[in-house]
Amino acid sequence: MKPAPFSYAKAKSLDHAIELMARPEARLLAGGQSLIATLNMRLSAPKLLIDLNGLRDLAGIAIKNGAVEIGALTRHAEAERSADIARHAPLIALAVPHIGHPAIRNRGTLGGSIAFADPAAELPACLVALGGEVDIAGPKGKRTVQADDFFKGLFETALGAQDVLTAIRVPVATKETRVGFAEFTRRHGDYAMVGLAACAQADGKGLRDVRLAYFGVGAVPLRAKKAETKLAEGSIDDAVKVLAADLAPLDDVQATGAAKRHLAGVLLRRVARQLMEARS
Amino acid sequence: MSEQRCDITLTVNGETVVETVDARKTLVDFLRDDLVLTGSHVGCEHGVCGACTVRVDGVAVRGCLMLAVQCDGAKIETIEGVSDLGEIADLQKAFEQRNALQCGFCTPGMLLTAQELLANGKVPSREKIREQISGNYCRCTGYQAIVDAIESVAETRAGGKR
Numbered sequence: 001m002k003p004a005p006f007s008y009a010k011a012k013s014l015d016h017a018i019e020l021m022a023r024p025e026a027r028l029l030a031g032g033q034s035l036i037a038t039l040n041m042r043l044s045a046p047k048l049l050i051d052l053n054g055l056r057d058l059a060g061i062a063i064k065n066g067a068v069e070i071g072a073l074t075r076h077a078e079a080e081r082s083a084d085i086a087r088h089a090p091l092i093a094l095a096v097p098h099i100g101h102p103a104i105r106n107r108g109t110l111g112g113s114i115a116f117a118d119p120a121a122e123l124p125a126c127l128v129a130l131g132g133e134v135d136i137a138g139p140k141g142k143r144t145v146q147a148d149d150f151f152k153g154l155f156e157t158a159l160g161a162q163d164v165l166t167a168i169r170v171p172v173a174t175k176e177t178r179v180g181f182a183e184f185t186r187r188h189g190d191y192a193m194v195g196l197a198a199c200a201q202a203d204g205k206g207l208r209d210v211r212l213a214y215f216g217v218g219a220v221p222l223r224a225k226k227a228e229t230k231l232a233e234g235s236i237d238d239a240v241k242v243l244a245a246d247l248a249p250l251d252d253v254q255a256t257g258a259a260k261r262h263l264a265g266v267l268l269r270r271v272a273r274q275l276m277e278a279r280s
Numbered sequence: 281m282s283e284q285r286c287d288i289t290l291t292v293n294g295e296t297v298v299e300t301v302d303a304r305k306t307l308v309d310f311l312r313d314d315l316v317l318t319g320s321h322v323g324c325e326h327g328v329c330g331a332c333t334v335r336v337d338g339v340a341v342r343g344c345l346m347l348a349v350q351c352d353g354a355k356i357e358t359i360e361g362v363s364d365l366g367e368i369a370d371l372q373k374a375f376e377q378r379n380a381l382q383c384g385f386c387t388p389g390m391l392l393t394a395q396e397l398l399a400n401g402k403v404p405s406r407e408k409i410r411e412q413i414s415g416n417y418c419r420c421t422g423y424q425a426i427v428d429a430i431e432s433v434a435e436t437r438a439g440g441k442r
Contacts, residue, residue, distance in 0.1 A: 001325045007284050008303035008349050029350075036345045037326035040306070049303070051350060077339070101415020102396060104327060106339040107346065188414040 003039035007048045011055055014137055014164060020050045021162040022139075028052055028164060030073060030112035033104050058111070058166055063088060067169045072111020076100070079110060088172045091130055091179035091199055095122040098181075101189040114150075115165045117157050117220070120191040120254075122183070124151055125221040129179075129197040129213035132170035138163040151220035176202045180274030182267045183216075186254070192216040193254040196267040200275050206234050207275060212268070217249040217260055227268060236272045240265045288352040292317070293361025301348045308332040308343030310351075311358055319359035319388050323417070330416030333389035334358050340396045359388035368395050370436065374429040382420035389416050394430045403434040 011017035020026060025047035029035060038044045052058065052073060059073035061084050068089045070079065079085050079096050086093045099105055099113070099122050113123040114134060127134070127147040134145045138160055145158045152158060159165060173179070183195030195215045200207040210228040213221045224246035230239035249260035289298045292315060301310055306325075311317045311334065323331035325344045332343035335357040362368055368391050374380070381387045390413060397404055397412040404412070409427050418426060 002309070003304040003306075005284055005302070005304055008286055008347070032347070032350075033327060033342070033345050036306070036347065039304070040325045040344060049347075053350065097411075100327075101330065102412055103330065103333055103340045103342050103393065103415060104345075107341050188411050 001040055003036075004042055004045040006039075006046055008051065009048060010051045010053075014055060014058070014166065017050050017052060017055070017164055018137060018139055018162055020048065021164070023048050026050055028115075030115075031075065031108035032112075033100060033108040034112070034116050034118065052164070059109075061085060063172060066172050068092075068172055069167050069169045070110050071167050072109060072115075072165050074110050076105035076108045076110065076113075077102070080105060089130075089170050090173055090177070091126050091181060091197060092123070092170070094179060094181040095126050095197060098122055098183055098185075098189065098192075098195075104189070110168060111165045114168055115157065115159060117151055117155055118191065119154060119219050119221075120193075120195070120216040122181075122192070122195060122197065122215065125195060125197040125213040125215040126181075127168060127170065128221040128223065129199045129211045130170040131199075131211060132168055134158070134165060135167040135169065136163050137166050142166075144169075148223075154219040156219075174201075178202055178207065178275040178277070180271035182270045182274075184263050184267070191254075194249070194260045194263040194267060196264070196271050197221075198271045198275055200231070207232055210275070212271070214247060214264060214267075216254070217247050217264060222247060224264075224268075231272055231275070236269055239272065240268050243268060286349045286352070288349055290351045290354050290356060292356045293358060293364070299348075303347065303349050305348045306344050307334065307336070307341075307346040307348050307351055307356070310348035311343065311356070314348075317358050317360050319363075321385055321388060323385070328415075328417070329386075330389040330393060330413075331386055333392045333416070335362070335392060340392050359392060362392065362395070368392075371395060371398075371429070371433050374433045375426070378425045378429045378432070380421060380425040380429040381418075386416055386418045386420075390418065390426060394426075394433075398430070398434050398437065401438065403431075403438050406431060409434075 027046040029049045029051045058071045060071045062069045132147045150158045178200045180198040183192040200210040210231045212224040226242040227239040249257045321331035323329035327345045334343045
């Protein structure tokens with residue numbers, strides 16, 4: 001239970017980090033709250049760790065052009081305390097207290113959570129539910145990838161071998177925006193057995209643009225598109241019924257697929273009620 | 281440019297420490313093995329149990345999920361330092377009086393985690409206390425007495441007001 005030997009380098013700039021990533025078996029170190037655990041267990045054994053923590057330009061929360069831009073190195077605890085997040089990105093504000101425990105949130109970063117892409121993690125699902133995007137810097141320059149295209153497979157993303165995730169961006173919530181979040185965990189702060197992050201726009205008494213992103217039920221955050229349509233049509237019961245066609249969770253160490261499918265329905269009812277409540 | 285052994289200078293409980301460490305050494309192993317500050321405990325070594333909790337630059341972190349080399353220039357406080365300063369004397373006394381510890385393995389982490397919650401001077405709900413210590417395992421007493429102890433200190437510090 002100790003890491004295999006590796007070299008350590010502190011990135012002096014974003015370009016320096018990208019340059020260092022050209023070396024064999026290099027990994028980026030941000031908050032380290034997942035990576036260092038896997039090092040300790042020797043589930044990963046990189047040759048070089050590139051520490052991004054000195055790059056404070058990559059941290060911070062800003063409102064720009066109708067979007068909330070969150071620098072990759074922003075720590076969960078910063079987001080949890082941020083008035084801008086609470087007001088303009090209420091789904092992220094709801095989700096962050098469920099990420100790990102206080103000491104984990106003091107170190108862990110939003111960019112790290114997105115880049116690591118744990119299938120049972122909260123933030124990737126939030127990003128998908130909000131239709132957000134991800135800024136990436138690499139050897140060929142900068143690019144932006146939509147959340148729906150970012151998560152490719154189990155712990156697999158659109159990030160290339162020399163890429164650094166620099167920021168995430170989600171639309172600023174409007175008066176019509178409704179959000180909901182709920183998850184089942186064995187202990188507060190653990191990875192979810194099943195979780196649901198959702199966003200919709202109020203339309204009269206109903207909802208439109210419903211986006212339901214489940215986590216813990218597949219390799220990536222999964223949109224429940226049939227249930228989204230039923231919810232927009234106004235029926236929670238019908239939305240729960242069609243979930244079986246949207247999700248086919250497999251058994252894992254946390255729960256059987258059948259239990260997860262049942263819990264997904266329970267979550268949908270809870271989150272649907274949150275979506276239908278007026279935003280305070 | 282990069283190396284497997286690195287020189288670090290940091291402050292630990294108010295004293296400057298200059299050491300050369302393996303890049304792969306975790307902060308808690310450094311504190312225990314190199315500085316013989318064995319109050320921080322090594323439990324699960326993957327961030328689940330909270331026994332290794334220490335303060336880095338004023339905030340509680342997992343000592344097993346930070347590398348010693350990352351603490352170059354940082355200010356570290358361990359249970360030894362926080363205890364010696366008397367900062368948590370009331371909390372320690374409440375733990376003892378309410379039997380909130382038996383073997384004591386989780387206690388340093390519990391105390392530092394609780395102290396972070398109480399730092400704002402408010403009296404948190406029992407639910408909030410439970411959430412705060414959700415990342416700290418106790419395998420002896422269960423959590424009731426620990427929550428009692430933290431709650432009573434919060435109330436005393438707030439002057440008995442809610």
